[in-house]
Amino acid sequence: MTDVIDTPITTRMNMIQAINSAMDATMARDPDVIVMGEDVGYFGGVFRATAGLQAKYGKTRVFDTPITECGIIGVAVGMGAYGLRPVPEIQFADYIYPALDQLVSEAARLRYRSAGDFTAPITVRSPYGGGIFGGQTHSQSPEGIFTHVSGIKTVIPSTPYDAKGLLIAAIADNDPVLFLEPKRIYNGPFNGHWDRPAENWSKHPGGEVPTGYYTVPLGEAKVVRAGEAVTMLAYGTMVHVCAQVAADTGVDAEIIDLRTLVPLDIAAIERSVRKTGRCMVVHEATRTGGFGAELAALVQERCFYHLEAPVERVTGFDTPYPHSLEWAYFPGPVRIGQALKKILKD
Amino acid sequence: MGDARNLKPLTLHVPEPRFRPGDAADFSDLEVPPAGAAPRPDTAAPPRDFTDLAYTMVRVLDEQHQAVGPWNPRLSPDTLRRMLRHMATVRAFDERMFRAQRQGKTSFYMKSLGEEAVAVAAAHALDAEDMCFPSYRQQGLLIARGCPLVDMMNQIYSNTGDKLQGKQLPIMYSEKRFGFFSISGNLTTQYPQAVGWAMASASKGDTRIAATWCGEGSTAEGDFHSALTFATVYRAPVIFNVVNNQWAISSFSGFAGAEATTFAARAIGYGIAGLRVDGNDPLAVYAATRWAAERARTNVGPTLIEHFTYRAEGHSTSDDPSQYRSTGEPTSWPLGDPIRRLKDHLVALGEWDEPRQEAMDRAVAEEVRAAQKAAEANGILGHGLAQPLDSLFDGVFEEMPWHLREQRQMMIDEEAASGRPWDRK
Numbered sequence: 001m002t003d004v005i006d007t008p009i010t011t012r013m014n015m016i017q018a019i020n021s022a023m024d025a026t027m028a029r030d031p032d033v034i035v036m037g038e039d040v041g042y043f044g045g046v047f048r049a050t051a052g053l054q055a056k057y058g059k060t061r062v063f064d065t066p067i068t069e070c071g072i073i074g075v076a077v078g079m080g081a082y083g084l085r086p087v088p089e090i091q092f093a094d095y096i097y098p099a100l101d102q103l104v105s106e107a108a109r110l111r112y113r114s115a116g117d118f119t120a121p122i123t124v125r126s127p128y129g130g131g132i133f134g135g136q137t138h139s140q141s142p143e144g145i146f147t148h149v150s151g152i153k154t155v156i157p158s159t160p161y162d163a164k165g166l167l168i169a170a171i172a173d174n175d176p177v178l179f180l181e182p183k184r185i186y187n188g189p190f191n192g193h194w195d196r197p198a199e200n201w202s203k204h205p206g207g208e209v210p211t212g213y214y215t216v217p218l219g220e221a222k223v224v225r226a227g228e229a230v231t232m233l234a235y236g237t238m239v240h241v242c243a244q245v246a247a248d249t250g251v252d253a254e255i256i257d258l259r260t261l262v263p264l265d266i267a268a269i270e271r272s273v274r275k276t277g278r279c280m281v282v283h284e285a286t287r288t289g290g291f292g293a294e295l296a297a298l299v300q301e302r303c304f305y306h307l308e309a310p311v312e313r314v315t316g317f318d319t320p321y322p323h324s325l326e327w328a329y330f331p332g333p334v335r336i337g338q339a340l341k342k343i344l345k346d
Numbered sequence: 347m348g349d350a351r352n353l354k355p356l357t358l359h360v361p362e363p364r365f366r367p368g369d370a371a372d373f374s375d376l377e378v379p380p381a382g383a384a385p386r387p388d389t390a391a392p393p394r395d396f397t398d399l400a401y402t403m404v405r406v407l408d409e410q411h412q413a414v415g416p417w418n419p420r421l422s423p424d425t426l427r428r429m430l431r432h433m434a435t436v437r438a439f440d441e442r443m444f445r446a447q448r449q450g451k452t453s454f455y456m457k458s459l460g461e462e463a464v465a466v467a468a469a470h471a472l473d474a475e476d477m478c479f480p481s482y483r484q485q486g487l488l489i490a491r492g493c494p495l496v497d498m499m500n501q502i503y504s505n506t507g508d509k510l511q512g513k514q515l516p517i518m519y520s521e522k523r524f525g526f527f528s529i530s531g532n533l534t535t536q537y538p539q540a541v542g543w544a545m546a547s548a549s550k551g552d553t554r555i556a557a558t559w560c561g562e563g564s565t566a567e568g569d570f571h572s573a574l575t576f577a578t579v580y581r582a583p584v585i586f587n588v589v590n591n592q593w594a595i596s597s598f599s600g601f602a603g604a605e606a607t608t609f610a611a612r613a614i615g616y617g618i619a620g621l622r623v624d625g626n627d628p629l630a631v632y633a634a635t636r637w638a639a640e641r642a643r644t645n646v647g648p649t650l651i652e653h654f655t656y657r658a659e660g661h662s663t664s665d666d667p668s669q670y671r672s673t674g675e676p677t678s679w680p681l682g683d684p685i686r687r688l689k690d691h692l693v694a695l696g697e698w699d700e701p702r703q704e705a706m707d708r709a710v711a712e713e714v715r716a717a718q719k720a721a722e723a724n725g726i727l728g729h730g731l732a733q734p735l736d737s738l739f740d741g742v743f744e745e746m747p748w749h750l751r752e753q754r755q756m757m758i759d760e761e762a763a764s765g766r767p768w769d770r771k
Contacts, residue, residue, distance in 0.1 A: 034549070060549040066579055071538045071572030078479070078542025078556075081527060084549075086542075098568065105532045106539070112741040114520035114528035115510045119744075151742050174744045219747065263747030 003165055007212035014201045015186045018160035018209050019049045019125070022167035023087060025213040027057050030085060033171060035062045037072060037089030037125075046091060047127060047186060069095055073102035076122045077110065086122045087171055093128035093180060094140045107176040108151030123170045123177045128156075129237055129284050130316075130330060131184035131194070135323040141236075141285035141316070146178050147261045147294065153177045154261040155218060158185065158239040159206025162259060165216030173218060182236035190237055191244035192332040221265035223272070227254035230278040230343055233269060233295055235259065238282045238331070245336045251344065261291055269295070270302050277308040278343050282336060287315040309346055312339045361600030365672035373680045381408035381627075382415025389640040393619040393647075400610035400620035403654060406629035407687050411694035417633040419471075423697040426688065429470055429628055430698075431706055432490040433462040433685045438707075438714045439485065439495060443502055446718070447516075447663045451726040452502050454516045458483045460658030460676065463628040463684035464589050465559075466490045471635035472557060477547075479527045479540035479558035482517055483589065491524040495714060499721035505732045507724035511740070512733045533564035537573035537586065544584040544642070545576070555642040557585040557635075562609050562652075563594025563602045574616045574650070583642035585635065586650040588612075589625065591657035596670035610652035618648050625653030626681040628688045656681065735761060 013021060027033045035050055035057075041064040044051030054062040065072050069090055076086040090096045096103070107120040130139035146154050155170055155177055157163035163181065170177040184190050188200035201207030225243055229252040232242045239257045246253040254272050258265065273279045279299045281292040296311040314331045322329050365371045384404045387396040408414050421429075440457040447455040458465065465486025472478070478487050488498060500507035502516040510520060520528035527543075530536060540558035547554050560570065565588055577584050588609045592599050602609070613620025619641060623634045631653060638649035658676040660667045667673075692698030725732045739746060739754040746754075 066572070066575045068568075068572040068575060070568050071541075071576045074535060074538025074569055074572060075542030075545060075576055078539035078544075079546040080542075081539065082477075082543045082546035082550075084546045101532060101569070102535060102538070106530060106535050110528060111744070113510070113514050113518070113530075114522075115513055116741055117509070117520040117522045118528050153743075263743075263749065266748060 003214060003216050005210050005212070005214035007210055009211045010208050011211055012202055012207050013160045013164070013209040014188065014207065015157070015160045015163050015181065016047055016049050018164040019167055019181065020051060020053070021209065021211070022164040022171070023050065023053060024056070026168055026171045027053065027061065029213060032083060033061070033085045033087060034079065035087045035089070036065050036076070038065055038067055038091045040064060040089050045089065047183065049125070050089070069097075069099035070102055073099040073107065073124065076124075077102060077106050077120050080120045080122050081118050085171060088122065088124055090124060090126040092138050093126040093142050094137045096126060096142060103146070103152065103176070103178070104149050108149050111175065112151060119174055120176045121174045123167070123173070123179055125167070125179045125181060127183035127186075128180040129182045129184055130321055130326060131190060131237060133323065133326055136320040139321040139326070141283065143180055143261060144285055144289060144291045147291050151176070153218060153263065154180065155259065156180045156182065156235045156261065157259060158182065158236055158257050159204065160201055160209050161206045162216050162222070164209055165214050166218065166259060168213060169215040169218050172215065177218070180236070184237045185240065189240040192241035192330075192336075193244065194327050194332070216259070218260045219263040219265055221259055221268040222257045223254060223268070224257045225253060225255040227252040228276060229253055230280060230340065231256060231269070231272040231276045232280050232282060233258060234282040235261065236284070238284060241332065242282055242336065245333050245340065248333060249337055249340060251340055253340070266298060266302070269299065273299055273303040274306045277306050279303070279307070280312040280314060280339055280343055282314045282331060284316050284331060286318045287313060288318050290315055309343045312343045314339045361598070361605055363598035363600065363671065365675060367668055367670065367672060369672045369674075371672040371674035371678045373678055376680055378680055379403050379405065381405040382418075384415070384417065386416035386637070389637055389644065390646055393613065393617055397614050397620070400614055400622055401608055403622050403624050404630050404634055405624040405627050406633060407627045407691055411687070411690040413629050413691060417630060419629055419633040419636060421629070421632065423692065423695060425470065426692055427698070429466055429632075430685065430688050430692065431710065432466045432469075432486065433628070433688065434706060434710045435489050435495075435713065436462045436466060436486045437685060438710045439489065439498070442714050442718055443499065444663065446502070451722070452504070452516050453727055454663055455502065456482050456517050456662045457659050458485060460679070460683065461589060461591055461625065461655050462486055463631050463688075464587070464625050464653045464655060467628040467631035468557065468587065468635045471632045472639055473554070475525060475554050476639070477525045477527065477540070477543050477554060477556045479536035479543070479556060480529060481533070481536065481559045481561060481564070481589070482529055482531065483561070484559050485517065488519060488521060488524055488526055491526070493521055493524050493526075495717035496720045499717055500724055503721055503724065503726045505721065505725035505727070507721065508732065511737050513741070534560045534567035534569040536560070537569050538576060540584050541573050541576045541582045544582040545580050548580070548583055553643065555583040555585070555639060557587065559587040559589055561594055562588055562590035562592070562599050562604065563597060565609055565612060566602050574612070574618060577648040578616045578618050581645065581647040583645070584648045585638040585642060586648060588650065588652045589655060590652050591655050593657045593661070593667070593671065595661040595665055598671075608652060610650060613650035618650050620650045620652070622652045622654060624681055625655030626684040626687065628684055629691070654681070
């Protein structure tokens with residue numbers, strides 16, 4: 001599959017604008033798409049991701065909800081059963097836990113348990129990840145909780161272009177999708193050097209976004225930097241941090257942006273690791289039982305005889321996300337650089 | 347432990363049911379208001395005008411088996427006879443399927459003995475197109491809506507006729523064609539889903555409404571309160587039914603808050619209409635549901651109905667109620683048997699008699715027996731492979747991703763290696 005683009009016209013967008021544009025393009029085509037969540041209506045969302053949508057599509061298609069994540073997802077499941085295609089927002093991924101039962105036991109299981117009698121074609125958007133001094137309740141990366149659940153897809157973009165195309169594909173998908181938005185890179189790519197001036201998306205190729213409707217297929221990874229020395233598997237913010245480390249160290253790394261964690265593009269991973277013989281997994285989330293553990297297991301199962309060094313995991317620590325010590329927690333250039341040295345030393 | 351201010355120590359109240367095994371059950375002090383006493387508000391009235399109805403009990407059938415008072419739905423004898431037959435069918439169905447479980451033909455069953463009116467009368471009061479989000483004890487909805495008994499039994503047996511392909515525990519039906527949502531088994535998750543369905547219907551300018559059911563015990567779930575909040579905020583066209591059958595497995599209703607207030611009163615804090623209804627009075631259940639449906643359909647808003655009833659048997663085939671409650675409770679329950687009460691009413695009307703009752707019972711028993719025979723021809727649980735082995739992986743997603751295809755192959759290889767006589771065709 002390739003990206004399907006219905007208009008060649010592009011413009012510069014940051015990730016918020018791209019996500020907004022994805023919902024706009026989808027709502028314009030499909031009257032069954034509705035957007036709801038805390039503060040998403042008149043105000044347009046705390047990150048402005050839904051700005052202007054209520055004015056354009058009306059209050060019955062874009063509306064604020066009570067502060068009950070369980071209710072938001074439960075209501076979305078019911079709307080899906082009716083035939084709508086809801087796009088609920090959970091304001092921060094850290095707040096998703098009250099909705100776990102509705103996501104895990106209901107949305108993810110409905111098609112299976114009813115043998116297709118009912119489905120839950122819902123896309124749950126939620127900003128996740130750290131790097132914004134959000135403390136433990138505005139910084140978490142809970143993707144590993146959901147990748148462990150059968151029946152739900154997990155998607156994480158790393159550029160405005162991918163964010164729009166993946167979100168449109170997620171909304172069009174007939175299965176529930178958790179769409180996690182790396183909020184640290186909403187406004188610009190973040191290279192991990194928190195003490196340097198922030199960048200915006202205006203110079204990044206991923207900030208050039210088609211204005212119309214297009215999809216980036218779910219389940220396809222992207223090689224963002226081709227290389228021979230080591231494969232770096234990353235998603236979201238960490239894609240950019242890895243790219244900076246490769247540039248800083250001069251290591252000829254092949255960086256793969258997974259984009260979709262479930263279903264995973266295993267072929268892209270195998271292809272790369274068989275070529276480089278080394279594999280590093282990088283994520284912000286806590287280490288134990290994280291998605292990196294799954295990636296490491298898959299790589300050793302499938303590429304063991306091509307490996308020249310143990311698979312390295314670079315992750316957040318197994319602590320709650322800290323506030324003042326955020327940059328000590330964050331798997332930044334130093335941690336990644338040390339792991340690179342280790343994996344390349346033999 | 348002491349306190350410098352010399353305060354009395356705190357005590358923790360842990361609720362205790364009035365009767366335990368060995369106790370004689372005595373419900374004589376249960377407040378049962380006379381039939382016909384509760385007023386019937388206009389369906390457009392705001393909930394704050396009739397909060398008393400959350401604390402009394404709407405009852406229609408009186409001690410002389412007459413339908414009395416403003417809630418009398420004035421149903422035709424034909425409708426009453428149909429309701430009677432549907433309730434009798436539910437009871438006969440339950441009896442046979444309970445026995446089938448005891449005979450090892452399936453893993454699990456849940457009866458609704460004594461609660462048949464709650465689902466059957468509601469199904470008669472709703473439109474056929476209205477959407478139901480039931481819990482696990484509303485088989486009466488399906489039977490009253492005409493779902494073939496053999497289809498329900500196929501599901502219970504997980505056999506070759508099971509449209510759910512053996513994927514769900516027995517009685518966790520899904521019947522979209524009869525407006526019956528897939529039953530979860532996780533409690534009260536269907537409540538916000540019903541609200542979402544109702545909101546979707548309203549936002550699309552549809553005329554259909556949603557109804558949902560949960561037990562009194564599971565009103566404690568967060569989903570219940572999320573649902574009521576959403577429903578009141580958007581005035582969703584939904585009917586919330588709380589089936590207060592007094593017991594949640596072995597936990598009496600006190601563990602859901604019944605010592606302090608009624609379950610209908612939960613509605614008041616949300617500004618939702620709340621009714622407490624004699625759940626063993628089919629006419630009261632019908633009238634309350636009809637009234638709530640009228641409110642929903644005219645955009646007045648949601649209604650919560652507490653059906654005060656009694657779970658006359660165990661929670662499921664997996665528990666023995668004599669281990670935690672008085673065996674005298676079911677027989678001394680003061681609100682009677684809903685089937686008996688409707689039958690007596692029809693007899694009092696001169697529209698029914700013993701010979702017809704006996705003929706109906708025989709016909710219903712025969713119908714259920716024939717359905718069972720037909721279902722068992724499709725197989726019973728654990729005897730042979732009713733579903734293709736690789737169907738285990740169907741329906742996780744619309745399209746099967748590589749990791750499931752790989753795992754499916756692993757399973758097939760494993761079965762081949764096991765030497766077990768599975769027939770994969």
